Amino acid sequence: xxxxxxxxxxxxxxxxxLVLKEQKPVFAFLLATFTGVIIFLSLIGKIADVLHVLxxxxxxxxxxxxxxxxxxxxxxxxxxxxxxxxxxxxxxQGSIASKIELAGKIxxxxxxxxxxxxxxxxxxxxxxx
Amino acid sequence: MPYNVDAIFQIAGIGIIVAMMHTVLKxxxxxxxxxWVTLIGFIVxxxxxxxLVQDLxxxxxxxxxxxx
Numbered sequence: 001x002x003x004x005x006x007x008x009x010x011x012x013x014x015x016x017x018l019v020l021k022e023q024k025p026v027f028a029f030l031l032a033t034f035t036g037v038i039i040f041l042s043l044i045g046k047i048a049d050v051l052h053v054l055x056x057x058x059x060x061x062x063x064x065x066x067x068x069x070x071x072x073x074x075x076x077x078x079x080x081x082x083x084x085x086x087x088x089x090x091x092x093q094g095s096i097a098s099k100i101e102l103a104g105k106i107x108x109x110x111x112x113x114x115x116x117x118x119x120x121x122x123x124x125x126x127x128x129x
Numbered sequence: 130m131p132y133n134v135d136a137i138f139q140i141a142g143i144g145i146i147v148a149m150m151h152t153v154l155k156x157x158x159x160x161x162x163x164x165w166v167t168l169i170g171f172i173v174x175x176x177x178x179x180x181l182v183q184d185l186x187x188x189x190x191x192x193x194x195x196x197x
């Protein structure tokens with residue numbers, strides 16, 4: 001029952017943040033960040049299991065490892081960017097959060113360039129000249 | 130949940146105690162000491178959070194980016 005633990009942790013942390021926000025808002029913000037990191041860390045083990053299964057399946061199906069690696073990197077970039085943007089938005093800096101999300105999108109696009117190149121080259125080869 | 134949840138209570142406790150000390154020192158008329166206490170408490174908590182965030186980023190790198 002991991003979900004009960006996560007929800008309980010969230011409720012306790014929310015209560016503490018409410019108490020702390022009256023006195024010192026900075027500490028309340030740090031506490032909220034800390035709680036978010038702990039919840040994410042407790043979940044990432046499950047994600048790792050799923051990714052191991054995916055990797056094994058891809059090896060069995062003899063998929064080009066470039067594709068799987070790129071997809072995993074893109075998912076990782078998305079997670080990190082989302083986390084950073086949420087923490088920044090919690091602190092009230094919505095504009096910086098938007099820039100972080102923009103950086104995430106651009107980096108994902110850069111990651112996807114090799115695959116797009118491969119697809120377009122394949123299509124060009126198939127097309128009759 | 131393998132991570133130490135006690136750290137949450139530690140941070141909340143540090144915040145409450147620092148707020149109390151700040152109030153008491155202010156009542157005694159030692160404003161500069163009060164600000165130092167706040168700053169040091171903030172640095173301690175920030176250090177804890179930064180260590181955990183570094184752990185998180187390292188884990189994300191290991192899981193998603195294939196030890197890149």
